[in-house]
Amino acid sequence: MSKKLFIETLGCAMNSRDSEHMIAQLREKEGYETTQTLEEADLILINTCSVRERPVHKLFSELGGFNKKKKPSAKIGVCGCTASHLGEEIIKRAPYVNFVLGARNVSKISEVLHKDKAVEIDINYDESEFAFDDFRSSAYKAFINISIGCDKKCTFCIVPKTRGDEISIPDDLIINEAKRAVGKGAKELFLLGQNVNNYGRRFSSDKHEKVNFTELLRRLSKIEGLERIRFTSPHPFHMDDEFIEEFAHNPKICKSMHMPLQSGSTKVLKEMKRGYTKEWFLNRVAKLRSVCPEVSISTDIIVAFPGESDADFAETIDVMKQVKFDQIFSFKYSPRPETEAQHFTNVVDEEVASDRLSYLQSLHNEIMDEKNATLMGNVYRVYFEDLHRDGYVAGRSDNNLVLKVKGSEELLGEFRDVKVTAIGRTILTGEVVA
Missing domain, CATH: 3.30.750.200 (Transcription Regulator spoIIAA)
Structure with missing residues (x-):
């Protein structure tokens, strides 16, 4: 029987992608399969966020609950940004934690798993060329990291202290990862980085071609079978005219x-x-x-x-x-x-x-109420990716409106024209017209 992994992810989309990387490594290298039931897990991971104070407080209450519910032999690991900045303090405050793995050390998950009380939190560790095994939580959309770390010095932000200096992932690795995802059925890419439009400022070595974010978007858009590209977050400081023009006129870039x-x-x-x-x-x-x-x-x-x-x-x-x-x-x-x-x-x-x-x-x-009132009856091209329990299937328009329609899993991974029939603040209801 395979070993069971329970993982809880807090915070941003980059954390979600880091969790996918850890699942992939543990599945391929250690024989784990994921479970939604904490009590049956052999390994429990919590992938943390430290951008705001509340998630940090939540960490220790969550850990206490995990420790009470887990089976005696199960291990607990704390990963992510809070792991990076608290390090050994986590084990001091929660001695039942077996290891701590920082946000810049995701590739070491198999290593720390076998070292009790291991603390790996080096924010200068370079994972930009590490070949992670492949795992995605969605068959229809692929999250792809294009950089790690952040070079900005925003006075309110802890991220540079938890994820280290910014390094861009070589464009050939990004493009190859995108091609694999599209080959497995993904029609939409979601590019991730702390400041995506600062891409290309620094690579791990001089052997890599100096490609900026606008050029990366052009190259990715040439992938056959890829329909949509999204990204987050661009920094307003780096929004030059070349970037904005490419965003506006490249038909594969979602207008959001x-x-x-x-x-x-x-x-x-x-x-x-x-x-x-x-x-x-x-x-x-x-x-x-x-x-x-x-x-x-x-x-x-x-x-x-x-x-x-x-x-x-x-x-x-x-x-x-x-x-x-x-x-x-x-x-x-x-x-x-x-x-x-x-x-x-x-x-x-x-x-x-x-x-x-x-x-x-x-x-x-x-x-939003004023803007949404103008949407009734409009038709949008929707890419369906979420199956709801109430008999609805949901997806997003090119400009990021969330729409749901009556339907089944047959709509998942498909594009349809949808007419808006009911307005909500966060989700619209519609009917398929084509």
Whole structure:
């Protein structure tokens, strides 16, 4: 009988891809098969996030629950970004944990599995050319890392301390991985990196051709059988005209752009060390919409960053009203260890922070209700990838609208034209028309 692996993934899409890599290695090298039942697992992994404070707190409560439910012989491993920055402290606080594996050390999963109390958290370890075995949680969409690490110095962000310096994965490895995925049925690629449009800045050696992100998109789009390309997250600072023009005119690139704003105040952006101004961000939005009117734009926003005044917050609201984002991921500022902003003393009052977040989110809901009201009766080309238990199948349009229709697994992996028949804030209901 095969050994059983239970894995819980917290955080971003890059964490999800790291989990797929670990599943692949453990399946091929160690004979594990995944299970959704923790009690029957021989190995329990939790792949952690440390971007905000709450997931870190959740880690230790989750670990306690795992330890109570697991069978006596099962091992527990903590992986990911929190593993990178807490390291041995995890085992000190939870001595039943068998090993700790940092976000930059995913390829060492088989190694640490056999070393009790192993702690591998080297953020300078180079995995950019490691040949992972192949595993994907979806047969219809392939997540592909194009870089690891981050070179930005944003004062609020812990990622450079958990994932190390940015290194681009050679384009031939990316293209070969994409071809394998398409050959197995995936029609959509999702490219992952902390700043995808900074791709090509640094490779692990000088032998690799210097290819930038725009050229990588061109090369990937030539793969026969590939229908769609998505990516996250581009950095507003690197959104040059060449990149925007390729995005707009390459028919395989989905017309959905995630542009992390963080703040609409140029003063706050400078304190965050984001590298751009409010004016530059709005300029890039204007350029994008001028060449690609159908584009949907999503963003990240942090409210109550240290020193954010009422006037600064008003600047963020001004950007919200001008851009009318199609989706926002919004949070109150959360101080993170090993970041510059952790030591800022001009902290915004918690009640003020909560009020600002509430106002921002209610404004976004108003904007979404106004925009969604115009969608009734529209027809979109949808790629179906999710089977729901209620007799519906869901997928996404080119510009990232989520639509569901009555149907079965026969629709999975297929494109259909869908007419919108009912409006919801996060998901639309429709009927297949072609």
